[in-house]
Amino acid sequence: MIIHVRHSSYYDYDDIVTLSPHILYLYPRMYPYQRLLGYDLTIEPTPSKVVRNVDVEGNVQQVVYFTGSTNRLQVSVNIELKSDSFNSFDFVLFPFETKHLAGFKYPAAVESMLHPYLERVGVTADVELWARRIAASANWETVPFLTTLNQTIRQFSYEIREYGPPLSPAQTLSDRKGSCRDYTTLFMAACRSLGLAARFVSGYLFGNPQQEHELHAWAEVYLPGAGWRGFDPTEGSVVSNHHIFLTSTARPELAAPISGSYRGTAKSTFRAEMEIY
Numbered sequence: 349m350i351i352h353v354r355h356s357s358y359y360d361y362d363d364i365v366t367l368s369p370h371i372l373y374l375y376p377r378m379y380p381y382q383r384l385l386g387y388d389l390t391i392e393p394t395p396s397k398v399v400r401n402v403d404v405e406g407n408v409q410q411v412v413y414f415t416g417s418t419n420r421l422q423v424s425v426n427i428e429l430k431s432d433s434f435n436s437f438d439f440v441l442f443p444f445e446t447k448h449l450a451g452f453k454y455p456a457a458v459e460s461m462l463h464p465y466l467e468r469v470g471v472t473a474d475v476e477l478w479a480r481r482i483a484a485s486a487n488w489e490t491v492p493f494l495t496t497l498n499q500t501i502r503q504f505s506y507e508i509r510e511y512g513p514p515l516s517p518a519q520t521l522s523d524r525k526g527s528c529r530d531y532t533t534l535f536m537a538a539c540r541s542l543g544l545a546a547r548f549v550s551g552y553l554f555g556n557p558q559q560e561h562e563l564h565a566w567a568e569v570y571l572p573g574a575g576w577r578g579f580d581p582t583e584g585s586v587v588s589n590h591h592i593f594l595t596s597t598a599r600p601e602l603a604a605p606i607s608g609s610y611r612g613t614a615k616s617t618f619r620a621e622m623e624i625y
Contacts, residue, residue, distance in 0.1 A: 349431050349589060350385070351554050354623045356424040357606055363614035367393075367414040367421060370608030373550065373595040374425045375400070375408035381589055386428035393418045407595040412608075419614070423606055429592065436586035441490065442573035449488045452543050454572060462570060464598035465545035470517040470537040478521060479538035490544075494569060494579055495586070497538055501531050502584025510562065514600050529565040531581040533600055536567050545570040549578065550603040552592040554624045556583070561622050563605060568596060592624075 355374070376384055389398070389410070396415045403409040441447050443455070454462060482500060486492035505525035513529075517537035520526040526534070532548055539546040546569050553564040566580040566587060576596075578587025595603050610616075 349433070351427075351429055351431055351590075351592060352623075352625050353425070353427040353552055353592060354621075355427075355552075356422065356621045358619050358621075359421040360617050361419045361421075361610070361612070361614035362616075363612060364417045364419055365610040365612035365614050366417050368609045368611065369414070370412045370421075370423075370606060372410040372412060372423065373407060373603065373605050374423070375410060375594070376427055376429060376551075377407055377593040377595065378429075379593065381432045381434045382592075383430045384427075385430055386426070388426040390422075390424045392420070392422040405595075405597050407597070417612075427592070431589040431592070433589050436577065436588060437491070439571070439574035439577070441571055446572045447490055449483050449490055449493055449542055449544075452490065454545070454570075458570075458572065462545040465547050465570065466540055466543070467598070468537075468540050469599075470533060471541045472518045475517050475521055475534070475537050476541040479541045482538070483542060490571070493542075494539070494544075497535060498579045498581050498586075499584045501535060501581035504531065506582065508562070527565075528582040529600060532565045532567045535579065535581045539567070539569055547576070547596050547598050548600040548603055549593060549596045550605065551594045552622075552624055553580075553583075554590045554592065562620075563594075563622075564591075565600075565603075566591065 378384055395412045397413040399411045401409045446452055482497050483493045486496045507525055507527055509527040514533040515526055515530045517534040520530040520534045536546040546567050549566050549568055566578055568576040568578050570576050580587055597603050
């Protein structure tokens, strides 16, 4: 399957400003079943330099430098990639004991590298109790717990909230509603409360009209013998070849597609346009 993404972000300022360096996470992160066919980045005003790096978590980071002043900023990407279908459950958990959550433990060499993804950020007593109840309903089996957790959050009331950081997992659980990034952080907290390493993923989703005009978020869980596996609580499904990855991180606040600041007293307005086909 060939997928195209067109994504433009527009910032307008009501006075002249000087742009600081901006950090972009808008370059697809490839997985074994995906291959990048074409990528085009357009920025106005024309930057003085664009440096493409790999950040500490393995994401492609583009640092953009500007000179002079402006009253607008436009960042547009055109992406074309080939995404093949695959079986999301085609793996074997190893060591075999990790099939069960009771006494779940990563091999020592792996666990030392997973510490950032195991931190109990957002894990409250209510979140952990809720996770344990779901685990009990899944007979404390690892994969059934993850799929049941996914489907349970899917039953919450979805709301579009274009701006702002994710709500706390406790609030999303209490309200039983939220955006995709709220669902994802709750999913992560529930996993971490039971000793499963989880991280936040930002990207695009093809095939859902509601999601094709905005960025999407989902979670990945590190499973011994399977590596990082994606779970989308907004869709209530495992991640398939319809998901396009931009960045994955232990800290959701680091997943912003565009971040930066400007010098000046102007007020700014923002709008975005997106098309996935």
